[in-house]
Amino acid sequence: MDGGRVVVIGGGLAGISAALACSDAGRQVTLIESRNHLGGRVSSVKHPRQDWQLDNCQHACFRVYDRFLQLMGRAKAQQSIKLQANTNLPFALPQKKAFSALTTGRLSPPNHMMGSMLAFPFLSLRDKLAMRKAVKSLSSMNDLQMWELDDILFVDWLRKNGQTERAIERFWGFFVLAALNINIQEASAAQACMLFKNGLFGEADAFDVGAFTSDLSQSIEPALSSALEKAGVEIIRNSTVKGIEINDDCFTSVMMQDNKIQCSDVILATPHHITNRILQHSISASNEKHSQQLKSKIEKVCTDIAQMEYRSLIGIHSFYRGNRVPKDFTFAAMIDQPLIQMIFNRNSELDHPIEEGVQWISVPVSAADPYLKMSDEEILEQLDTVLDQLWPENKDIKRFEHLIVKTPKATIATTPGSAKLRPLSSVLGSNIAIAGCWTRTNWPSTMEGAVRSGLNAAAHILDIQWNSDKPWQQWPLRPKRGDEEWPIW
Known part of the structure; x- marks a missing residue:
């Protein structure tokens, strides 16, 4: 030194x-x-048949990504990310063509989503009432207690804390899969508890979603x-x-x-x-x-x-001349869909479409190891089924191009x-x-x-003392809601 x-x-x-x-x-x-x-x-990959640069897999950030947003601020890259003004996490149940969303309300954390949770149609009242015990346990847990849970499965911790199987599958399981890139049945309780304690049930703005503008x-x-x-x-x-x-x-x-x-x-x-x-x-x-x-x-x-x-990721990219999903649709998590886990309208995020008149639909597949050997045709058939269920009125708008990117060594397995x-x-x-x-x-x-x-x-x-939960002193602070330097999504 x-x-x-x-x-x-x-x-x-x-x-x-x-x-x-x-x-x-x-x-x-x-x-x-x-x-x-x-x-x-x-990073991006070049489409082999088109003059397009495409994400290797759909990425999003969140306002709780404090140090990442500090880095982007240090690089003066604020215009590269659009952040939600308030948390809005849409869900859809394709079989019933049903939509709902978890949003922030006026209550203080960890109860800031309670209003939308009570109205959430994909869980029963019993499911929701049982969640109070787990949320209370998470809120009272300190870091030492949390990391002492690393040797047990999160799903076992949830059951011990009274969670129903439907809530485990449709609520807890979705966030673990999307954020940790691992199935809830094999996830560490410590890492999953950290996700919910510091993220979804942390500060009210923690899960404001950020989208990349190109x-x-x-x-x-x-x-x-x-x-x-x-x-x-x-x-x-x-x-x-x-x-x-x-x-x-x-x-x-x-x-x-x-x-x-x-x-x-x-x-x-x-x-x-x-x-x-x-x-x-x-x-x-x-x-x-x-x-x-x-x-x-x-x-x-x-x-x-x-x-x-490692755990793998698959990025599914599908392209249409016209709006296969509504123009104002942004994204949604798919309930009870093991492969088509989320659907993003990438056009809603981009400053400019990749080609005039072309809609880019992006589907990230987390913990994708069971699907790595599937053919493009098999994967796209499942995507088409979900799109037809949710938006049957747009079935005549056919895909004219696609790209499926498989990354076997994407993230570590927690x-x-x-x-x-x-x-x-x-x-x-x-x-x-x-x-x-x-x-x-x-x-x-x-x-x-x-x-x-x-x-x-x-x-x-x-040779400096620094706590990673504190800002890096020489860099701009991460944006709060209403920061005019960062575009709103």
Whole structure:
């Protein structure tokens, strides 16, 4: 920590956040990315038959994404996101062509959605009355009590707290699936409790939804790249890191394919399977220039990483000449639909349609592992069935194009016991930090978790005390309702 060069490996949100924070603090920073674009998994793909850039999967943010929104504010990317003025979470039951929504009212949290919940037609009065016990337990739970639940299933905790099977399936299960990318039947109680305590039943504006105003890469990469360059960060793209050279327990240079970059500090901000590979190579290539203690630390991290599981995502994109869903429809969660879990009218989010007269329907499929082997035709048939049930009057508007993007290694699986496998940023020593949405941020594998991890890593390298639940001091605060710099959705 002598004030020399910091090398950040990985150009996703974690690496970008770490690089900006270190540069803002006056450090020289080099950011290395293996691909030709920044953003990591928050990125777009080119349609193979059309001149379109499409999200790899539908993404949304929430106002509770404090550090992510701080990052976007730091990059002056406010126009890239539209935020709801008030929470509005629509649901639909296709079989009955029924719609409803959970919205914020005048009561204080955790009761701010009580009015719309009482009117919610997809749960019975018995289901709703039983929910009071779980909400009360969540509200009174402190962080220590919450993380003591990591070894048990959330569904078991819900049943212990009197929840009905219908409420588990239609309410609790939906939010776990959408936010944690895991089926409620295998989700850690600790991580799920964190989601509801800090999110849905947290501050009244926490679940205001944010939508990206263009495709993902266009929404984030130009602004973030510009912010990095203006901050003086050197960006090296299309370069693969093999390992990190270790001398006397210090990480002294980053080993590329054909050269080395000398450094004072390293931030390793890559997906966990790549982090595992880089650390393993670093140990084997260092020719015993490290202590047994450091070797044991690295081996422990690698052993834990090897036990971490992934869950997949599928992004379904379907295109129509005309309005297959009503023009003013934004999105809705689908009740009792295992594959077509949500439907988004991407046109309602975009500043400009991808092509004049074309409507873009986007469907994110969470915990998609059971569907990875399905053909496009099988997937689209299920989408058509749901669209026909909800909007039969528009059946004559046919799809003319589609793209289905499957991402097998999308996010970590927050199963029981997974929290203890997630390493702290500082676990390996004073001049190296680990970052990534899979590290121990207490957040799930989300954009917010990624940014928090990057700032945790920067705080370690800069040797400053920082609580990730507090704002990063040098960056703009996340927007409150009514902030005129951020567009309204």
